[in-house]
Amino acid sequence: MISRNLCKVSFECVGMDEPTFPRWPCPVCSDGRLQLRPKAINYSSAEGVHAGIELGYLERWDDYGVFAATMICDNGPCQLGVAVLGDYHVTGNVEFFGRQHYEDNTGRRFDIKSIHKSPPLITIPEATPTPIAEAVQRSFPLYWSDPRACAGSVRIAIEEIADHLIPRPTNPRGTPIPLRQRLKNIRTSHAQYTEHVDTCLVIVEKLGNPGAHGESVDRDRLLDAYELLEIELAKMFASSRRQELIDRLRSP
Numbered sequence: 001m002i003s004r005n006l007c008k009v010s011f012e013c014v015g016m017d018e019p020t021f022p023r024w025p026c027p028v029c030s031d032g033r034l035q036l037r038p039k040a041i042n043y044s045s046a047e048g049v050h051a052g053i054e055l056g057y058l059e060r061w062d063d064y065g066v067f068a069a070t071m072i073c074d075n076g077p078c079q080l081g082v083a084v085l086g087d088y089h090v091t092g093n094v095e096f097f098g099r100q101h102y103e104d105n106t107g108r109r110f111d112i113k114s115i116h117k118s119p120p121l122i123t124i125p126e127a128t129p130t131p132i133a134e135a136v137q138r139s140f141p142l143y144w145s146d147p148r149a150c151a152g153s154v155r156i157a158i159e160e161i162a163d164h165l166i167p168r169p170t171n172p173r174g175t176p177i178p179l180r181q182r183l184k185n186i187r188t189s190h191a192q193y194t195e196h197v198d199t200c201l202v203i204v205e206k207l208g209n210p211g212a213h214g215e216s217v218d219r220d221r222l223l224d225a226y227e228l229l230e231i232e233l234a235k236m237f238a239s240s241r242r243q244e245l246i247d248r249l250r251s252p
Helices: 049-055 132-146 147-165 179-187 191-212 218-252
Strands: 010-014 035-045 064-073 080-091 093-094 100-101 106-114
Touching: 010 147, 035 049, 064 106, 100 179, 100 218, 147 179, 147 218, 179 191
Parallel strands: none
Antiparallel strands: 010 106, 035 064, 064 080, 080 106, 093 100
């Protein structure tokens, strides 16, 4: 899993020159790190703010609005371009004798709302079945824009894991069996999957269900779930690759 410092959706940059953004890992080549292109940030003030500053009834430290930035992978053969969108506001103003003063250490606060292509938050083993891997990958962009939807997307990944363990059944009435009940059924009928199922149940009960039912989702809890999911995927599919290599080496 990438450093949690790189998963912060808000950060501050001191100074009004070109800021420094987090060096996220490249979402394609995995070898490079994203870096901000020179003069690649466009700022657009919120409604009325630019005019207020120009006319003098707003100070420069009242500036806020949206930004769009372009980053590029620093791996020469890759050089993938990535777009970052979000909100900004000027920070660092201080007060002297009842008046605001704009200081040299004033900077901007950036609140990330979208990254395209989104950096991978966890490592997905190569042997992971495509439906599971794609469900996890679809959740990454949602982490920045909508943690509740991200939690729901992680829940879909758990459903794909359940499908991988045991094909999806239906009850006698022909309606789908709820995921939580499916996992419990698998644990009862297939003891060899107990450890995997218990991990999935924790993620579903503490994260997936709140996201699916419209409840707020804390990003720290999301990161806990991601880290746990990464560990479980490695147990399920990285270890299967290990056995595959052992079997190949043992074969005549």
